[in-house]
Amino acid sequence: MNNILSVKSLTKTYGHQIGCNDISFDLHEGEVIGVVGESGSGKSTLLSCLAGRLKVDKGSIKFKSRTDVKEELTEITEVRRRYLSRTDWAFVHQNPRDGLRMDISAGGNITERLMALGQRNYSSLRSKALNWLSKVEISTERIDDNPTTFSGGMQQRLQIARNLITEPRLIFMDEPTGGLDVSVQAKLLDLLRKIVIGLNLSVIIVTHDLGVVRLLADRLIVMKSGEVVETGLTDQVLDDPQHEYTQLLVSSVLQF
Amino acid sequence: MLKSQKNKYTKEDPLEHDEYNFAYLDEQTKRMIRRAILKAIAIPGYQVPFSSREMPMPYGWGTGGVQVTASCLCPTDTLKVIDQGADDTTNAVSIRKFFEKTANINTTDDTNSASIIQTRHRIPEEPLKEGQILIYQVPIPEPLRFLEPRETETRIMHALEEYGLMHVKLYEDITKHGHISTAYAYPIKVEERYVMDPSPIPKFDNPKMHNNEALQLFGAGREQRIYAIPPYTKVISLDFEDYPFEPMKAEAICSICGSNSSYLDEIIVNDKGDKNYICSDTNYCEKRK
Numbered sequence: 001m002n003n004i005l006s007v008k009s010l011t012k013t014y015g016h017q018i019g020c021n022d023i024s025f026d027l028h029e030g031e032v033i034g035v036v037g038e039s040g041s042g043k044s045t046l047l048s049c050l051a052g053r054l055k056v057d058k059g060s061i062k063f064k065s066r067t068d069v070k071e072e073l074t075e076i077t078e079v080r081r082r083y084l085s086r087t088d089w090a091f092v093h094q095n096p097r098d099g100l101r102m103d104i105s106a107g108g109n110i111t112e113r114l115m116a117l118g119q120r121n122y123s124s125l126r127s128k129a130l131n132w133l134s135k136v137e138i139s140t141e142r143i144d145d146n147p148t149t150f151s152g153g154m155q156q157r158l159q160i161a162r163n164l165i166t167e168p169r170l171i172f173m174d175e176p177t178g179g180l181d182v183s184v185q186a187k188l189l190d191l192l193r194k195i196v197i198g199l200n201l202s203v204i205i206v207t208h209d210l211g212v213v214r215l216l217a218d219r220l221i222v223m224k225s226g227e228v229v230e231t232g233l234t235d236q237v238l239d240d241p242q243h244e245y246t247q248l249l250v251s252s253v254l255q256f
Numbered sequence: 257m258l259k260s261q262k263n264k265y266t267k268e269d270p271l272e273h274d275e276y277n278f279a280y281l282d283e284q285t286k287r288m289i290r291r292a293i294l295k296a297i298a299i300p301g302y303q304v305p306f307s308s309r310e311m312p313m314p315y316g317w318g319t320g321g322v323q324v325t326a327s328c329l330c331p332t333d334t335l336k337v338i339d340q341g342a343d344d345t346t347n348a349v350s351i352r353k354f355f356e357k358t359a360n361i362n363t364t365d366d367t368n369s370a371s372i373i374q375t376r377h378r379i380p381e382e383p384l385k386e387g388q389i390l391i392y393q394v395p396i397p398e399p400l401r402f403l404e405p406r407e408t409e410t411r412i413m414h415a416l417e418e419y420g421l422m423h424v425k426l427y428e429d430i431t432k433h434g435h436i437s438t439a440y441a442y443p444i445k446v447e448e449r450y451v452m453d454p455s456p457i458p459k460f461d462n463p464k465m466h467n468n469e470a471l472q473l474f475g476a477g478r479e480q481r482i483y484a485i486p487p488y489t490k491v492i493s494l495d496f497e498d499y500p501f502e503p504m505k506a507e508a509i510c511s512i513c514g515s516n517s518s519y520l521d522e523i524i525v526n527d528k529g530d531k532n533y534i535c536s537d538t539n540y541c542e543k544r545k
Contacts (some may be wrong), residue, residue: 079416099425105431108424115427116420122430122496241351 004029004202010059012049018226019045028232032102034217042226043206051091051172052081067127086113090163094175096155100147107143115168132161173205210253222246279326279359289327296508301450303397308480319477321393325374334362336370341378365539379461381518381540384470392455394476399453401442419451445492460503460519466491508533513544538543
């Protein structure tokens with residue numbers, strides 16, 4: 001199978017508290033998986049475990065690198081993990097302040113990863129920054145402005161540009177549209193969809209907004225109390241929910 | 257004062273300096289600091305933690321440098337102390353007096369005849385030679401501090417050689433000012449491994465650190481760190497391919513000695529704002545007069 005990520009029986013506990021329990025799934029290349037569930041259901045724990053931000057208690061996470069080698073993420077060194085996390089992976093935070101350097105200009109934010117990889121040509125860094133600004137629909141005149149002067153939606157788009165400049169293959173998103181007003185959300189989703197499809201990215205997106213997954217995700221994982229209660233194609237799960245919690249979740253969405 | 261001189265006061269009154277252990281610090285402390293220094297020399301540019309002592313002077317006056325000097329001093333040493341290049345400023349005078357009193361050693365203003373030079377913010381103009389030790393006073397040893405406030409994180413960054421952030425700072429400089437405007441404490445890479453803060457010396461002095469014949473030691477008292485550049489070590493100032501590192505000095509000559517190659521201080525001479533430039537290295541200037 002063409003899996004970029006295979007997760008087997010992943011378990012993480014906080015003392016007696018269960019973070020996420022016995023979770024298994026595969027992520028194919030170019031696929032978008034949505035993880036939905038209420039607050040405290042373990043979706044963010046799952047995401048942090050996958051991205052190596054939390055230590056896993058049990059289970060395995062296999063990642064296929066650019067050279068087609070399967071790497072066991074629970075066993076790789078810190079050096080390798082940090083290298084992967086600034087080249088092959090991207091992590092889009094809910095709050096752009098967590099993912100951006102607020103006192104560094106937009107251009108500096110976008111090109112930080114390239115400089116970390118050893119690029120030392122100012123003019124070429126700058127033209128790459130300009131290119132990415134226009135890709136995420138931020139006016140190129142704003143390249144030297146600090147993100148503090150940006151609106152919430154612009155900050156989120158800047159965070160995406162900063163993450164995608166190294167052309168990562170696996171993107172983790174933690175509520176990327178949270179805290180934005182609906183029209184900005186729609187614009188951002190539109191942009192995300194364009195980029196994800198255009199670059200054939202594999203994405204795991206955690207959200208409690210069913211509208212977001214309806215638009216972006218190919219498949220859904222529904223979580224409750226640290227366990228997966230239902231999986232399936234997005235439309236299938238949303239249109240014909242089997243588990244009672246999923247039914248509740250779907251019926252809770254306001255209809256217009 | 258060109259030739260070395262004994263401190264007459266302590267000479268005539270041995271009791272006065274017998275109240276202190278040689279060079280103020282007790283022997284165990286000096287051993288501890290020497291171990292840190294040896295480790296620092298073994299890993300050029302790496303910041304070695306040490307248990308810094310209270311010194312009889314405030315932080316920011318060179319407590320780190322003083323502890324390193326105290327641990328390096330032998331009774332036969334000749335000490336020179338400079339502050340911004342000058343031998344006669346408050347900081348330099350106080351520290352020189354401190355060691356005259358507590359170690360009863362010879363002191364000098366002459367760069368060439370000093371075996372140990374403690375400095376604040378300058379490297380002497382006269383080239384240093386083998387056997388000499390240059391000891392810097394360091395306020396903030398961590399070059400990444402203002403970019404990444406977490407010490408836990410900066411340590412990992414050093415360990416894993418993640419120095420991209422340092423170039424983000426230089427990028428910002430060029431973006432805001434059209435050139436790398438960092439004029440002092442300009443970040444360097446030592447022996448192609450550790451990125452290091454050279455202490456707040458002007459970037460004019462950076463090239464002197466490269467392949468220097470003398471041993472260079474750095475002491476940060478408040479931050480409790482010691483680091484070192486051994487003799488003949490490769491030291492490179494960070495830059496961009498299209499914005500290379502450039503040492504910088506005032507476009508003028510010294511109004512006392514006429515030197516056009518030394519680092520100059522700007523002196524405002526009257527209320528109209530007229531300026532004069534003089535060498536910041538007073539000993540160098542004196543010798544040329």
